Amino acid sequence: MGESSKRPQLRTWELIYSGTWPKQYAEKLRQRNAKETAPYKDVFTSFSSLYNTLEQYRGKIKKLDYENLRRQEDIKSIISDPGKKLTESDKNFLALQQENIQLIRQHETTQREMLRMAMKVKDVASKETQIIALEGKCFRLEQENGVLRDEFTTLQLMCKKLEEDNKNLMMENQHMVEKILLHKKEEVDVINMHNETMKKLKEHQMFYELESARKEDTSPDQSLSHLYMTQGSQLDNISLPRSRLGGSNSSAGAAVRGGLFSRLFRKSESESDDHESRHSSVSSRCRLYSGPAIIPGNVANKVEQHTSELYSLAFSYQGTMFATGGADKCIKLWRSSNLPNVDSIATLTGCNAGVMSIDIDERDQFVVGGSNDSAVRMWQVSGGQIRSTFMGHDNKIYSVKFYSHSQKIVSGSHDRTLRLWDVRTSKNVRTIFARSSCHDLAVLSEQGTDIVSGHFDKRLRFWDERQDTSSFEMLLDGRITSLDLSGCGKFLACSCKDASTIKFIDLKLRQAIATFTADGLRMGEHTRCSFSPDGQYIACGSTDGSIFLWNTRTLKREEVPKMHSSAVPVVKWHPMGQSFISLEKSKKFYVWTDV
Amino acid sequence: MANDREVLREVWDGRLPIKFSIAEEDRELLLMEKDPYYILVPRMTYLPLLPVKKHFESAIPVTDSSDNQPTELWFSYQDVPLKWQIPIGVLYDLVGGDTLPWEIKLRISDFPADKLARLGTTIEETVRSSFIHNVKEAGYMKHRGAVMMHLLPDQHTQLWRGLHRDKFDDFWKINHRLMEHIDNAPYRCVPFRIYTGIHDRYIQKFFKPMTEDEKLTTLGQLLKQFKPEAVVELEETDDPDIIKSYEVAEGWKVKIHGIETPMNTPIQWLSEHLSHADNFLYIVVVKISS
Numbered sequence: 020m021g022e023s024s025k026r027p028q029l030r031t032w033e034l035i036y037s038g039t040w041p042k043q044y045a046e047k048l049r050q051r052n053a054k055e056t057a058p059y060k061d062v063f064t065s066f067s068s069l070y071n072t073l074e075q076y077r078g079k080i081k082k083l084d085y086e087n088l089r090r091q092e093d094i095k096s097i098i099s100d101p102g103k104k105l106t107e108s109d110k111n112f113l114a115l116q117q118e119n120i121q122l123i124r125q126h127e128t129t130q131r132e133m134l135r136m137a138m139k140v141k142d143v144a145s146k147e148t149q150i151i152a153l154e155g156k157c158f159r160l161e162q163e164n165g166v167l168r169d170e171f172t173t174l175q176l177m178c179k180k181l182e183e184d185n186k187n188l189m190m191e192n193q194h195m196v197e198k199i200l201l202h203k204k205e206e207v208d209v210i211n212m213h214n215e216t217m218k219k220l221k222e223h224q225m226f227y228e229l230e231s232a233r234k235e236d237t238s239p240d241q242s243l244s245h246l247y248m249t250q251g252s253q254l255d256n257i258s259l260p261r262s263r264l265g266g267s268n269s270s271a272g273a274a275v276r277g278g279l280f281s282r283l284f285r286k287s288e289s290e291s292d293d294h295e296s297r298h299s300s301v302s303s304r305c306r307l308y309s310g311p312a313i314i315p316g317n318v319a320n321k322v323e324q325h326t327s328e329l330y331s332l333a334f335s336y337q338g339t340m341f342a343t344g345g346a347d348k349c350i351k352l353w354r355s356s357n358l359p360n361v362d363s364i365a366t367l368t369g370c371n372a373g374v375m376s377i378d379i380d381e382r383d384q385f386v387v388g389g390s391n392d393s394a395v396r397m398w399q400v401s402g403g404q405i406r407s408t409f410m411g412h413d414n415k416i417y418s419v420k421f422y423s424h425s426q427k428i429v430s431g432s433h434d435r436t437l438r439l440w441d442v443r444t445s446k447n448v449r450t451i452f453a454r455s456s457c458h459d460l461a462v463l464s465e466q467g468t469d470i471v472s473g474h475f476d477k478r479l480r481f482w483d484e485r486q487d488t489s490s491f492e493m494l495l496d497g498r499i500t501s502l503d504l505s506g507c508g509k510f511l512a513c514s515c516k517d518a519s520t521i522k523f524i525d526l527k528l529r530q531a532i533a534t535f536t537a538d539g540l541r542m543g544e545h546t547r548c549s550f551s552p553d554g555q556y557i558a559c560g561s562t563d564g565s566i567f568l569w570n571t572r573t574l575k576r577e578e579v580p581k582m583h584s585s586a587v588p589v590v591k592w593h594p595m596g597q598s599f600i601s602l603e604k605s606k607k608f609y610v611w612t613d614v
Numbered sequence: 615m616a617n618d619r620e621v622l623r624e625v626w627d628g629r630l631p632i633k634f635s636i637a638e639e640d641r642e643l644l645l646m647e648k649d650p651y652y653i654l655v656p657r658m659t660y661l662p663l664l665p666v667k668k669h670f671e672s673a674i675p676v677t678d679s680s681d682n683q684p685t686e687l688w689f690s691y692q693d694v695p696l697k698w699q700i701p702i703g704v705l706y707d708l709v710g711g712d713t714l715p716w717e718i719k720l721r722i723s724d725f726p727a728d729k730l731a732r733l734g735t736t737i738e739e740t741v742r743s744s745f746i747h748n749v750k751e752a753g754y755m756k757h758r759g760a761v762m763m764h765l766l767p768d769q770h771t772q773l774w775r776g777l778h779r780d781k782f783d784d785f786w787k788i789n790h791r792l793m794e795h796i797d798n799a800p801y802r803c804v805p806f807r808i809y810t811g812i813h814d815r816y817i818q819k820f821f822k823p824m825t826e827d828e829k830l831t832t833l834g835q836l837l838k839q840f841k842p843e844a845v846v847e848l849e850e851t852d853d854p855d856i857i858k859s860y861e862v863a864e865g866w867k868v869k870i871h872g873i874e875t876p877m878n879t880p881i882q883w884l885s886e887h888l889s890h891a892d893n894f895l896y897i898v899v900v901k902i903s904s
Contacts, residue, residue, distance in 0.1 A: 048624035059631035
């Protein structure tokens with residue numbers, strides 16, 4: 020190590036570097052190069068460059084060979100394909116070349132543009148982030164907008180619909196108003212026409228009656244009793260406001276006599292039955308007058324005017340007329356002043372189905388009918404027009420009755436309800452749900468505090484019009500087809516179909532005091548039994564055409580000859596008790612007299 | 615300090631024209647006929663780095679027909695296998711003769727495993743590692759590896775690339791540092807190799823560029839010490855700084871980089887200027903055949 024630490028003197032380095040060596044060696048090396056390199060340099064470099072170019076060409080040739088091969092393959096494939104492709108491809112080639120040139124030009128311009136774009140890209144990048152943020156906001160707003168729009172459209176739709184509805188309703192309304200006006204006009208016309216015709220009819224009638232009165236004056240050889248009868252009836256008519264008799268002296272005198280007769284009769288009746296007359300003050304249902312009732316023994320008149328089955332019959336209070344109704348959808352009014360002869364007064368039309376029940380008001384002004392078409396209708400006797408229609412029931416109406424001095428009507432229907440109607444306003448005052456189909460009604464008091472209904476479920480129900488529930492119920496033997504109140508209002512006759520019995524019910528005791536039945540008594544669906552006006556007898560028709568009659572005092576059956584050939588649904592005494600009417604199902608009714 | 619760029623440049627620019635062709639005996643193995651390949655080759659570079667293989671590649675079968683191993687290329691001149699570890703210039707000085715271009719035969723069979731080291735498949739990498747190894751060895755001899763240790767792997771690569779791609783400036787940027795004098799002192803030893811024949815063992819010993827009494831040692835002294843038969847001592851010395859002067863003995867030739875070198879050139883200077891790329895000074899001492 021000692022040797023390496025020795026520093027050579029500066030001289031030594033000078034010796035090394037400043038010697039002749041560099042020049043010598045440089046010269047020698049140059050000589051060497053001149054000998055070894057220089058002569059070959061040109062040749063070898065040219066060789067090298069030639070070699071390189073050769074290699075390049077070789078590479079190119081190879082490439083071209085390959086391309087050529089590919090082209091040849093292409094050509095082969097083209098040739099193997101339909102020949103037209105070649106020309107097509109040639110054309111294509113030219114087109115493509117031109118396109119290529121264009122594309123190159125375009126490329127140049129696009130390159131220039133690209134530079135400019137590159138500048139812009141920076142700006143765009145910064146803007147893009149802004150855009151993204153805004154897009155987010157936009158998206159949220161759009162969603163909100165969408166929701167709002169949906170709401171708006173639904174609201175619009177609703178609005179439109181409502182508007183349309185409104186329009187329709189307005190139109191309908193207008194239509195209705197027009198219709199109503201039209202109807203009213205028609206109604207007025209009809210009423211006018213009707214009134215006119217009625218006026219003419221009345222004049223005709225008057226003329227006729229005057230004529231007949233003149234004839235009567237000239238033939239005085241008629242029996243006295245007969246005169247009494249007819250004149251008595253006429254007297255009643257005179258007492259009513261609707262008098263139709265002008266006065267000839269003789270007939271007026273007869274009328275006075277008739278009135279005396281009746282008053283006498285009345286007095287003796289009230290003396291004989293004190294209780295009954297007292298009761299009558301309570302219920303006007305009770306006939307003011309009733310002579311001793313006959314037992315029907317002889318058919319004095321057969322009337323066949325209806326065109327279909329008969330269902331119902333009702334006398335007026337004074338017995339001056341009666342009404343019949345049936346499946347021929349009309350009610351016929353008959354004058355009963357000279358029974359057994361009857362003349363038709365009017366035919367009340369307007370029902371759309373059979374008439375099941377009829378009632379005539381106290382003052383003989385109105386007839387009410389309950390029909391199978393679920394409507395209750397009220398006609399005016401004078402003129403015969405419909406006065407009111409009471410709509411509300413859902414099913415056949417089996418029974419209608421005036422009460423409260425003909426101010427109100429009660430109806431019982433197959434729809435298991437009772438309905439109370441106000442005559443003046445023609446409105447349904449009350450509906451009572453009776454739980455069973457109601458076949459008949461009886462009004463015990465004019466105030467409507469005691470209404471009895473007979474039902475399909477074998478029960479009698481007692482109602483107060485002010486209450487919804489029945490105050491009392493009575494279970495009978497069978498389906499109740501009819502009720503009839505005795506003239507004094509104390510008793511009720513009640514026909515039960517299944518057992519074919521008639522119950523004689525004391526209303527005060529509210530129990531049956533007798534049950535009438537008989538062999539051969541067969542009741543139909545709407546068989547109606549009836550009290551005689553004096554309460555002495557109860558009568559009932561049978562489906563075989565016979566009529567059964569019982570004495571309520573002796574509780575014995577009275578014989579009535581069988582005259583009908585088919586079912587007898589309704590029988591009734593004239594309020595005077597002197598005649599008896601039975602309806603036969605086959606379109607006719609018989610007027611009976613005593614034997 | 616190696617600063618005589620003219621010499622360095624001349625040394626670097628030394629080129630040899632070489633004609634490569636396939637040896638006659640291997641011609642029948644070729645896949646196709648190939649023309650010889652002419653190339654002007656730097657003396658400093660190594661045979662495997664030349665683009666010869668590329669030229670002949672298409673004609674050479676991939677595998678050896680006999681043992682199915684990948685075909686191994688080797689070079690020979692007049693049936694003398696050429697060692698790839700030795701720079702081309704040294705090979706030429708050793709066996710080349712006087713005719714130029716130098717006709718080297720390319721062999722693809724009968725690899726002389728006893729005479730040549732195998733290159734393997736990663737040829738460039740093998741040569742590179744051999745080269746770097748030599749550089750390190752030389753560095754150690756010169757200054758105990760002090761400089762070499764401070765070079766980064768990148769700089770090794772730069773050094774190698776400078777040689778491989780024939781870039782003088784790149785090479786010397788790094789090599790300059792390897793040639794430094796540490797503490798202004800000459801090298802500890804001069805890395806040299808004396809080749810007397812291509813397959814003879816080269817002589818590599820420690821030889822100081824300066825004697826203990828601070829006299830510069832010369833090439834002559836070096837040869838006197840390690841190859842005494844090649845030099846003869848001269849009696850008179852005209853230079854007081856040099857102990858003894860020598861000249862090449864008759865019948866011998868001493869060549870460095872293809873030039874006959876004056877015997878009294880200081881060995882330090884020679885090492886700095888005429889060393890090969892691997893920092894060894896290759897001294898070719900051959901007998902002239904009569």
